[in-house]
Amino acid sequence: MSLHRIEGRVTAILRPAGGGAPLLVRRGRNAVLRGGAELLAGLFSGNAATAVNGAMVGIGEEPANPPYEAGPIIVDGAGATRLLRPTATIAPADCTVETIAAEFRVRVTVRALLPATNAVDPTDPATRVEITEASLGVLDAAGTGLARIYNRVVFEPVPKTNAHELALYFEVDFPYGA
Numbered sequence: 001m002s003l004h005r006i007e008g009r010v011t012a013i014l015r016p017a018g019g020g021a022p023l024l025v026r027r028g029r030n031a032v033l034r035g036g037a038e039l040l041a042g043l044f045s046g047n048a049a050t051a052v053n054g055a056m057v058g059i060g061e062e063p064a065n066p067p068y069e070a071g072p073i074i075v076d077g078a079g080a081t082r083l084l085r086p087t088a089t090i091a092p093a094d095c096t097v098e099t100i101a102a103e104f105r106v107r108v109t110v111r112a113l114l115p116a117t118n119a120v121d122p123t124d125p126a127t128r129v130e131i132t133e134a135s136l137g138v139l140d141a142a143g144t145g146l147a148r149i150y151n152r153v154v155f156e157p158v159p160k161t162n163a164h165e166l167a168l169y170f171e172v173d174f175p176y177g178a
Contacts, residue, residue, distance in 0.1 A: 006032055008172035010134055010153040014164050017116035023164070028134075028155030030172065031064035033071070035137070036150035054139035055088045055112035055168055056146050057119050057131045064152045071135050071149040083129055084122040087144060088112040088168070090136075104177040110136060110170040116162045125162035132157050134168050 008030025014023045042048030058072025059082055074083040094111045121127040133154045137146035151172070160166055 004175060006030075006172065006174055008032070008151060008153070008170060010155070010171075011169040012131070012134065012155060012158050013167045013169070014158050014160060015167065017163055017165050019165075024158060026155040026158055028153040030151050030153050030170075031068065032151050033064065033068045033135075033149050035069065035071075035148045039138070039148055039150055050138045050148075052110070052136050052138060052150055053090050054137060054143070054146060055090060055110075055114075055170070056135050056137065056149075057083070057086050057114060057166070057168070058133045058135075059083055059130060060133050061154060063154050071137070071146055071152060072133050081122050083131075084120050084125070085118040085144070086114075087139060087146070088114045088118065089139065089143065100173075105173045105175050108170075108172045108174070110172075112136075112168045112170070114160075114166040114168070116165050119160055119166060120162050128159045128161050130157035131160050131166065134170075136170055 010028050012026040039048055056072045058074050060073035074086050076082050090110055090112050096109045098107045121129050135152045136150045138148040140147040
């Protein structure tokens with residue numbers, strides 16, 4: 001962990017629909033996108049109208065690269081939608097803030113749950129889709145995408161169908177001091 005930069009990670013846990021023992025666990029490291037930096041700057045200036053209230057998954061496999069603007073991908077190379085209902089709403093109760101004084105950081109932990117009906121193949125929800133990325137952000141008006149994206153995390157594929165729910169646990173560390 002660096003004392004001088006924001007760091008984050010996600011743990012993705014695939015379970016049978018309705019709960020049960022984890023079938024698969026994946027982890028990935030965070031990349032803060034330009035929209036995330038602008039969101040934090042908006043909080044300072046009083047211009048941020050909406051806090052982070054959603055998560056979105058996708059099928060993109062490329063790590064975040066300059067200009068750090070692209071969020072989760074839900075279409076294939078031909079432009080066909082490959083992921084239906086890729087979002088989850090994050091309620092205030094799904095967020096915790098902890099100060100870790102010994103390490104000079106404040107950790108925000110966010111939980112997002114994509115139920116069995118979300119993040120599925122649009123043609124046949126029983127067909128497996130490979131979820132490979134996740135982002136936090138501000139949901140768009142329809143709740144079907146992110147209007148402002150805070151971060152993007154890429155991880156090894158998670159094979160999801162309508163027989164699974166996917167829990168995402170984001171941790172973001174904000175350093176202070178030094």
